[in-house]
Amino acid sequence: MTKNYKTLVLCTAILAVLVVGLGAYTRLSDAGLGCPDWPGCYGFLTVPDQAHEIQKVQQHFPGAQVDQGKALKEMVHRYFAGGLGLLILALAVYALRHAKLPHVPLRLPMVLLLLVIFQALLGMWTVTMNLQPLVVMGHLLGGFSIASLLWLLYLRTHSQPVFGGDPGARASLGWSLSALVVVVIQIALGGWLAANYAATHCIGFPMCAGSEAFSLSSVFQLPTEHSNYEFGVLSFESRMSIHLLHRFGALITAVVLLSAMWQVFRSAQSQMIKQACGWVVAALVAQISLGIALVQMSIPLNVALAHNLMALLLLLTLVRLCYLQKSKS
Structure with a gap:
């Protein structure tokens, strides 16, 4: 495996996190329908800002008001996603051309290629279906999945299994995999919260004001047909319930x-695995702190963005832990 390939994997993984x-x-800046x-x-490869371009916009999109700031954010995201x-x-x-070389994964790059194609479709549907919540949540989970699989590919290209190195690690792998599943479910709940614009619908901490109206059935209520789902269409009670369930999920x-992490730490012998447990706990503490700050500070954009990225970091630390446990067992 060439050094250039390893560098390409690393750069692609970093770009995925950026995307x-x-x-x-x-x-978070409500620019999902900027274009x-x-x-x-608006029919252009870049954001229309010239007089003749605006004129064409009015011809093809009657009554449209071009928000330069929102459109620019949307197009920057699209171009970076296209580069990814x-x-x-x-x-x-x-991978196809060098499939016979040792330690060159084939299935993982193929899965990534199929996933990024589907992710592009979800990006298109996000716009054409006017931020339909299920599509928006799927798009978010797709981005997290691509970043996680690229991180796994990076780990596979930069380290080799050490069989017999830690007999206690495999015994506790189930704990790490269970934790990984729980984190994915919690991220999905966060995506559902974001897709339904429920962040501001839970006043107070740790419970919401009016939490007696919580309804588990309304959490999974699919929005009825609307021409536009921007800023949410569910009732206040439904969105409060979604938000409160996400808080319960954070506790679980x-x-x-x-x-x-305690089970893995005490059963593992490898210092690397023990340190990996520490990184997971550190990411968890940071994420919970950001979640509390997010509520207490009334959802500032920078903290909300940090909360999203820390969720991804927590997921990546768990992926690394699982990989280490398996490869060093």
Whole structure:
């Protein structure tokens, strides 16, 4: 395996994290419909700002008001996402051409290629279906999945299994995998919260004002047909319930992760695995702190963005832990 390929994997993984951050920033700044069409913006490859371009916009999008700031955020995200897709394509082509070389994964780059194609479709549907919540949540989970698989590919290209190195690690792998599943579910709940614009619908901490109206059935209520889902269409009670369930999920996630990390830490012999447990706990503490700050500070944009990125970091630390446990067992 060439050094250039390893560098390409690393750069692609870093770009995936950046794209997730740009997507979160676009969503949190309400710029998801900054461009009402796809893949261009009002029919242009860049944001229209000239007089003759605005005139064409009015011809093809009657009554449209071009918000330069929101449109720019949306197009920057699209171009970076497009660059990520090209890099993943390059990884897949390399894997196909060098599939016979040792330690060159083939299935993982192919899965990534299929996933990024589907992610592009979700990006298109996000716009053409006017921020339909299920599509928005799927798009968020797709971004997290791509970043996680690229991180796993990076780990596989930069380290080799050490069989017999830590007999206690495999025994506790189930704990880490269970923690990983719980974190994914909690991220999905966060995505559902964001897709339904429920962040501001829970006043108070740790419970919401009016939490007696909580309804589990309304959490999973699918929004009825609307021409536009921007800023949310569900009732206040439904969105409060979504937000409160996400808080309950955070508590459950914390308990499960701390229990799992303790089990892994005390059963593992490898210092690397023990340190990996520490990184998971550190990311968990940071994420919970950001979540509390987010509520107490009335949802500032920078803290909300940090909360999104820390969720991804927590996921990546768990992926690394699981990989280490398996490869060093």
